[in-house]
Amino acid sequence: MRFEEFQLERNQSLFENEVDYNLSESGVHPLKISEILTSEEQEQVLDTELFYGYTNGTPQLRKRVIDMYDQNLSLDNVLITSGSAEANFLSIMTQLERGDEIIYMVPNYLQIYHLARSFGIDVKTLPIRQEIGWQWDPDELKTIVSSNTKMIVVCNPNNPTGAIMKNEVMDRVIEIAEDLDCWILSDEVYRGAELNGVECRSFAGATNKTIVNAGLSKAYSLPGLRIGWTVGSKAYIDKAWSFHDFTVINVSYLSDWIASRILTEERRRKILDRTKDHLNHNLDLLCDWAADLPSITLSRPEAAAITFAKINLEMSSEEFVFDLRDHHSVLLTAGKWHGLEGYVRFGYGTPTDYVESALKRVKSFLSDKK
Ligand SMILES: Cc1ncc(COP(=O)(O)O)c(C=O)c1O
Incomplete structure (x- = not known):
């Protein structure tokens, strides 16, 4: 079977550890184990026997996940996955x-x-x-769907723009999906990283055929745990779980152990507050930096550690990214790899001094282009 190249991930995988400044990340700078576990828990980690565990995720962790949604969900409505990447994979493989x-x-x-x-x-x-x-124009959505449409797929909050879908648009998406009796798949891995600190509305439970995928890599600053989840009807979860037998069997026992402890409401809030403060601080800095630059126009996100900037230069997004990478050792992502030419994505979730130093290099790159 031939797979298309996943250009975004491929370019990141090849260069993110080679450049001096990696602004291609869309999440917040990772937390340390010592910052998220109590000293007693750290001691317990040393004494933990590394079982396989529950292949669908421990009941403790699944309970933490359902508690994040304002819905009447049960433990049977959740499967713990290896990142939201695996959750997305399972949703496509099982339903289409x-x-x-x-x-x-x-x-x-x-x-x-x-x-x-x-x-x-x-x-x-x-x-x-x-x-x-x-935003989507729901009238456009209405005209593009057909009786053959099996799934409407959204990313909310959106990568790469950081936009949050408006309530009225969500309502229309749900209505259209219900009329067609088709699936809604909502990738919500950036939920929790809203700049105003208010978690946006989730699609979870919107219809019987709604799947929500998310995880701890972005808003929670824990990509190295590789914890994600998929939420949906019991029938869907059973199917996804049996497919998960083929993909990874289960997530790391230790990751499940840590995640189930740190996702109590109080501890989860603390992590998300840190995210909000850090993102607001760095975004102000980024916007000030870009204010007098004619060569790019930033679009201010509502969530996530990313902003999509319009390029006002005679060059493609890939030319921009490759030139900056090869001559100034700063990595961004190209609009083309997100499905929209003419833009580049800046990640600003890394430590402030790191972002500042990287932006100095980007400025010098841009001044050469005048
Ligand atoms: C929209 C979206 N979904 C899924 C993923 C995969 O994330 P992870 O598997 O680390 O949860 C990413 C990573 O950048 C993403 O941006």
């Missing part, structure tokens, strides 16, 4: 077949886009539009 059609939001992370196309699924892209605040 060759020849099915999906509606896919762009710009986006494009994992599902490449994966679905590689499996012979017809992916119809529908852009969110900057002129309406990076």
Whole structure:
């Protein structure tokens, strides 16, 4: 089977550890174990026997996850996965077949886009539009769906724009999906990283055929735990779980152990407050930096450690990123890899002094382009 290249991840994988400054990350700088566990828990870690554990995730962790959603969910509505990447993979593998059609939001992370196309699924892209605040126009959605549409796929908050879907747009998406009796798949891995500190509305429980995927890599600053989850009906979860037998069997016992302890409401809030403070601080800095730069126009995100900047230069997004990478050793991601040419994505979740030093290099790169 031939897979399309996942350009975004491939470019990050190849260069993120080679450059002096990696601003291609979309999450917040990782926390240390010593910052998230009490000293007693750290002691317990040393004494932990490394079982396989529960292949669908421990009941403790699944309980923590369902408590994050304002819905009547039970433990049977959650499967713990190896990152939200695995959750997305399972959703596509279990619900779609060759020849099915999906509606896919762009710009986006494009994992599902490449994966679905590689499996012979017809992916119809529908852009969110900057002129309406990076939102979908629901009337456009209505005209693009067909009786063959099996799934509407969104990323909310959105990567790469950091936009949050408006309530009225969500309502229309749900209504359209219900009319078609099709799936909604909402990738919500950036939920919890809202700049105003208010967790946005989730699609969880919107319809019987709604799947929500998320995890701890972004808002929670814990990508190295590789903890994600998929939330949906029991029938869907049973199917995804049996597929998970083939992908990874289960997540690391230690990751599940740590996640179940740190996701109590109080501790979870503390992590998200840290995220909010850090992002607001760095975003102000980034906006000040960009204010007098004619060569790029930043779009202010509502969530996530990323901003999508319009390039006002005669060069493609890849030329911009490769030139900056090769001559100034700073890595960004190209709009093309997100499905929208003419933009580059800046990640600003790293420590403030790191972001500042990287931006100095970007400025010097841009001054050469005048
Ligand atoms: C929208 C989106 N979904 C999923 C992922 C995968 O994240 P993880 O597997 O670390 O949870 C990413 C990573 O950047 C992402 O941006």
